[in-house]
Amino acid sequence: MISKLLTPKNLRNLIIILVVVGVLFLSLSGYLTPLFSFSISPFISAQSWLAQRYLAFSDFFNSPRDMATLRAENAALNERVAMLQSEIVALQENLAQSDILYTLLDFARSNPEHEYLAATVIGREISPYLQYIIIDKGSNDGLRHGMPVVTQQGLVGRIDALISDAARIQLITDANSVVNVKLQSAQVEGLLRGSVTGEISLDMVPVGTKVEIGDVLMTSGLGGTYPPNIFVGQILTMQSKENVLFQTGSVQPVVDFSSLSAVLVITNFDTVDISPLIP
Numbered sequence: 001m002i003s004k005l006l007t008p009k010n011l012r013n014l015i016i017i018l019v020v021v022g023v024l025f026l027s028l029s030g031y032l033t034p035l036f037s038f039s040i041s042p043f044i045s046a047q048s049w050l051a052q053r054y055l056a057f058s059d060f061f062n063s064p065r066d067m068a069t070l071r072a073e074n075a076a077l078n079e080r081v082a083m084l085q086s087e088i089v090a091l092q093e094n095l096a097q098s099d100i101l102y103t104l105l106d107f108a109r110s111n112p113e114h115e116y117l118a119a120t121v122i123g124r125e126i127s128p129y130l131q132y133i134i135i136d137k138g139s140n141d142g143l144r145h146g147m148p149v150v151t152q153q154g155l156v157g158r159i160d161a162l163i164s165d166a167a168r169i170q171l172i173t174d175a176n177s178v179v180n181v182k183l184q185s186a187q188v189e190g191l192l193r194g195s196v197t198g199e200i201s202l203d204m205v206p207v208g209t210k211v212e213i214g215d216v217l218m219t220s221g222l223g224g225t226y227p228p229n230i231f232v233g234q235i236l237t238m239q240s241k242e243n244v245l246f247q248t249g250s251v252q253p254v255v256d257f258s259s260l261s262a263v264l265v266i267t268n269f270d271t272v273d274i275s276p277l278i279p
Contacts, residue, residue, distance in 0.1 A: 104264050107152035114227065115268040117141060121260050122166070129196045131174035133157075133260060138165045146225065146271035149263050154231035154254040155179070155219060156263055158271075167265075171257055172232065173198045180222040181232050185215050189222060192232060192251060200233065205247040211238045217251060224272030 108116045123134030137143055139162055149156040149169050157177065160170035172179055177194040181202070190205040205211060215235045221228030231254050238249035 104152055104262060108264060114266045116264040117143070117267050118262060118264055119167075120262050128198075129175070131157075131171040131177070131194060131198055131257070132160065133169045133171065133257075133263075135167050135169060135263060135265075136165070137265065138162045138167050140164045142267060143167050143265060148226050148230070148266045148269055150230060150266065151255055151260070151263055153256075154233070155226065156255055156257075156260070158225065159265070169263070172253065173200055173257060178223075179226060179232060180220045181217045182220040183209075183211060183215050183235075184218055185212065186210060189220050190217075192217065198257075200251045200253055202235065202238075202249045202251050203246065205238075205249070207240055207245055207247055209247065211235060211247065211249065213237070224274050227266065227269050 104116075104118055108114075117137060119135035119137040121133050122136045125132035133156075135149075143159060143162055145159055145162065147159045149158060155172055157169045157171040157174070159167050161168040170177055172192065172194060174194045175196045177192075179192040180189065181192045182189045183205070186209050188205060188209045191203045193201055193203055195201065202217070213235055217232040217234065219226040219228055219230040219232060233251040233253040236250040236252050238247055240247045
């Protein structure tokens with residue numbers, strides 16, 4: 001009976017079963033782990049090497065196209081940023097101009113005794129010895145020679161020359177400018193004169209008049225060139241010499257002439273030439 005069971009075929013199957021069982025036992029026990037690692041390691045290394053070569057090969061053919069795309073996108077973004085920056089600058093300039101015009105309008109409303117025409121400064125005299133600005137309104141807008149020009153801060157000057165669409169304003173800092181003023185505190189008149197350096201000085205203040213540093217000067221209305229009570233400046237210094245009848249001093253104008261961008265022209269004031277009446 002046993003000889004019948006131990007046939008070559010059954011014996012072979014038994015050996016295979018025993019080998020499989022033994023391998024499973026050794027594997028589950030961890031005895032075959034070093035063997036598996038040693039046998040599989042070459043395959044893993046080969047797979048890693050092939051993967052690296054494939055990625056390098058793919059980058060070699062795809063990178064130029066990707067770089068070109070990135071450069072194009074970067075150029076488009078830079079152009080967009082530049083355009084946005086230009087728009088921001090333009091909006092800031094418009095906002096600043098709107099603020100100036102609103103301030104001028106508010107000044108005109110608070111001083112209803114005069115009629116005003118707003119104008120934009122479009123040019124400046126390049127000579128350091130002349131103090132003029134150019135505005136974008138002229139005779140076509142009803143402007144005439146001699147009309148006073150102001151800002152919300154105070155007196156700027158008066159129209160010296162004009163054409164149909166533009167006018168030249170002589171600033172009170174010009175060497176040929178003379179403004180009749182009064183000291184607000186002392187109620188004494190004097191003359192404000194410009195200079196070739198753009199500085200303004202006060203003259204013809206009687207000796208003995210008490211003048212304080214910081215006193216405010218306003219137009220007096222004398223001379224017929226400017227209406228009264230327009231702010232002009234403040235006293236910086238005063239000096240009086242012996243054997244003279246008048247004091248002189250330096251004045252800080254209330255208007256910043258270097259940053260003028262818009263002005264108001266007083267259109268309902270008629271200048272009076274009184275020079276033929278002066279002896």
